[in-house]
Structures are given as C-alpha cells and as structure tokens.
Amino acid sequence: MQITRRLEFDAGHRISAHQSQCRHLHGHRYVLEVTLSGDVIHDACSSSDGMVMDFGAVKEIARIHLVDKWDHAFLVCAGDTPIVDFLAALPDHKTVILDRVPTAENLARIAFDILEPLYRDVYGNHLRLERIRLYETPNCWADVLREI
Numbered sequence: 001m002q003i004t005r006r007l008e009f010d011a012g013h014r015i016s017a018h019q020s021q022c023r024h025l026h027g028h029r030y031v032l033e034v035t036l037s038g039d040v041i042h043d044a045c046s047s048s049d050g051m052v053m054d055f056g057a058v059k060e061i062a063r064i065h066l067v068d069k070w071d072h073a074f075l076v077c078a079g080d081t082p083i084v085d086f087l088a089a090l091p092d093h094k095t096v097i098l099d100r101v102p103t104a105e106n107l108a109r110i111a112f113d114i115l116e117p118l119y120r121d122v123y124g125n126h127l128r129l130e131r132i133r134l135y136e137t138p139n140c141w142a143d144v145l146r147e148i
C-alpha cells in the first residue's frame with residue numbers, strides 16, 4: 001500500500017547560470033509530497049491500526065528534518081559567492097547553503113536523501129520512502145524514486 005503526505009513551504013532561490021528569468025533572486029511556494037509504502041498495520045491496540053503510517057507522523061518527520069529548515073529560507077549554492085556573501089552580511093538571515101544549484105531536481109534529491117533513512121522501518125511494517133515529488137510551481141515538479 002502507498003500513502004502520500006503533502007507539505008508546503010516558502011523559500012527563495014536563484015539559478016545563477018540560467019539564461020532567462022530564473023537567474024534573478026525570486027521565491028516559490030514549494031510543495032513537497034512524501035510517498036511511503038508499507039504494510040497496513042493490523043493491531044486493534046495501536047492508534048495506527050488500519051494505517052501504513054499516521055499522516056500526522058509522516059508530516060512531523062518531514063517538518064522537523066526538512067521543511068522547518070527550508071521554510072522562509074534562501075536556498076543558495078555554495079558556489080554562488082555574490083549571494084552567499086550578501087546573505088552572510090544580513091544579521092540572522094535564514095540561509096541554507098547547498099552543495100549544488102537549487103533546481104527542483106537537486107532539491108528533490110536532497111530531500112529524498114535526508115528523509116529516506118528517517119522513514120525506514122519506523123513501525124516494523126516494511127515502511128519505505130518510495131518517492132519525493134517537489135513542486136517548484138504548480139506546473140513544474142521533480143520526482144525522485146526509490147531505486148532498490
């Protein structure tokens with residue numbers, strides 16, 4: 001069985017080498033979809049009876065380990081030095097420095113790699129992170145799928 005939990009957050013970014021608009025500083029309301037697979041729990045004594053994982057618990061893991069860190073942050077590549085230096089000069093600015101360009105593809109990959117071990121076997125019901133889908137806009141998204 002598969003379940004999906006959707007979370008949303010706001011963040012700024014730019015793609016400095018982009019030929020068009022995206023080289024400018026701008027932001028998105030990102031949508032993160034976390035898709036898990038696992039066996040449905042059959043335990044009348046458990047609050048998760050009938051579930052793969054409680055949607056609230058799915059959200060808490062993604063919120064604590066990813067969304068709270070990226071929400072209202074500026075996501076910047078370490079190599080984008082003018083912006084890294086500018087943001088460092090702003091007192092207490094929420095900046096997330098990444099080792100790669102903050103495209104939807106790269107952000108989805110980073111999200112998958114952070115979250116995958118955190119969902120693995122949480123309930124002993126073969127729970128796995130199957131897919132991270134990250135919407136950069138309502139029309140543009142990237143998927144990272146579990147490979148093994």
Ligand SMILES: Nc1nc2c(c(=O)[nH]1)N=C([C@H](O)[C@H](O)COP(=O)(O)OP(=O)(O)OP(=O)(O)O)CN2
Nearest residue numbers: 014015021022028102103104105136137138139140
């Ligand atoms: N493969 C990718 N292409 C682009 C990315 C990306 O992350 N991966 N990012 C951008 C820009 O950052 C921007 O977020 C996308 O803007 P745009 O193409 O304008 O998307 P919209 O949904 O706003 O487009 P509409 O034409 O208004 O629907 C660019 N490319």
Ligand SMILES: [Zn+2]
Nearest residue numbers: 013022026028
């Ligand atoms: Zn963008």
